[in-house]
Amino acid sequence: MMWLTWRQYRTPILVALGALATLAVILLLTGPDLAHLYSTTVATCKTHNDCSTAKSAFLLNDADLQTALEVLVVVAPGILGVFWGAPLIARELETGTYRLAWTQSVTRTRWLSVKLGVIGLSSMAVAGLLSLMVTWWSIPFDTVNLNIFGTFDERDIVPIGYAAFAFALGVLTGLLLRRTVPAMAVTSVAFTATRLAFSAWLRPLLIAPVHRTLALTAIQGWSAGTEVNPVGPSYYNTLIPGPPGISNAWIYSTEIVDKAGHVLTSKFVANACPLLHAGVSGGPPSGTGRTVHAPAAPTALPDCIAKVGRTFREVVTYQPASRYWAFQWYELAMFTFLALLLAGICVWWVRDRMA
């Protein structure tokens, strides 16, 4: 059975290994340069006092390759599911060769288990190697970006779970549809939908977020803004905080509230900070939504923040960086569990229903 599986999949497996090897060469050629560049520019920027310039300049290196790798790691599991998973049984059903395979001296349960195991683990290995290579190469960028949750699904171990799931999904779809090309199409759509739904809805619920309360004066990067005011004149009537500056955190929300939990209103800002109000010359900015203008007087904004800050605090809801690996493991476990579930349905279907 191992021989048959290898004989049928050796070309795709060798192609995948070849692609990984090519990529490894590219990454090995560029990676050390990046690391060197990082240690000579960003790592020493404090002494030159030009950190923001050094960082943004560094991030521009290999920009095309960065984007390509990002796309590659995100789509690779889906591609494996579509090209390895979907045809696994569908092609045998479509061409009729299952009648040959299932009448040798190997039960079809074993036939399927070996194929699922070998090709499934191979796709997990391919996705895993790809992700680990890219993760290694991206270390300097990730260190500068300080946004590990922003690249959560392109790094470390979660792509292995995605690959397992995409593969099992492809196999089951092929088994039910019995035709290769429709199965490939359905697999890609279903996989994309599951991934999007998981990251949008399920992932934020996996661990309850923590809250941190910050004094308004402790926050950098304030600006004044205008909230839409359809009637009457428009003016600066709201305060927009800068990013809370928690390294590598996954920020759910930032809110300015008082002790009772009431959100800062534009009325309060207008009363507390008349100087801000006066800052708008001419009419309101056209269009809808929030627009940001530079404050009129240089002291108007800090004064306003100090005033508002007596009553209000900023509450940041977020996942701290320390939970990154918990999230990685949870997501890997859940997708692997889904994969096992789908594989179990495949075995049951082939053994008990397809007869």
Next chain:
Amino acid sequence: MTPAVETTGLGKRYGRHWALSDCTLAIPTGRVVGLVGPNGAGKTTLLSLAVGLLSPTSGSITVLGAEPAATGRQMERVGFVAQDTQLYSTLSVADHLRFGAHMNPGWDNDLAQRRLEQLDLDIGQRAGSLSGGQRAQVALTLAIAKRPELLILDEPVASLDPLARREFLQVLMEIVAESEVGVVLSSHLVADLERVCDYLIVLVSSRVQVDGEIEKLLASHRHLIGPRRDPSSLPKNQQVIEASETDRQSTFLVRTEDPILDPAWTVEEVGLEDLVLAYMRRAPLAKRVRLASPDVEP
């Protein structure tokens, strides 16, 4: 002796359509058994059930005394060549032999090599580029080289040209002659079966119309031609299978173990094809009669 295939009330349903229903039969072992019947009689369904590609909706089936394809050991005992003999079109003939060797513990590689040498085909050739006849021969080689006790062939020659058909059956006869393997071969063409089989089962609408050794079947059936006569007036030991009449003359196909003594008859031997066709025609006729007179118990 355990029958090669034994079924009791066997049925297979797809949705609301019964491909085979309430089929009870016993196929003897150690023989070359022809399974003949019109398209839709349930031959393919029956044989697919026998090799475990399908499992019954109702009733039971045993092959060589055991449940089909329940274990690898049981699967070793049965070789199968499917209708339209499917091979992996991208794999070479040599790969198919490796496939057979890896998938069957009892694989006889010498036998497989010998068979293929006789076929005069390039072993490195992809199965997809073989002719229909060559594909069928490779499939037969795979099925026989696993050294089964029973070889089941489902319409193996249906899509072959007459020459390839004859060659295939020739090879099959050689195999039977040199090994102890029992064979069940289905076809809707009697001429194919007559060449290789020694036992015949006529299956129409899931029912066995007649079965037995071909020699005995031929010996016990006769055409009677003579002056017009009511079929019910024939002696009890002469079972009328088919009757046709003109104004003056009656022609009966009768089954009897005894000699025909009535001098009024011209007695002729029956060919296998005529015999099979008579039984095939009889089956739907019996149904029609039942429909016309529902008060008559069948």
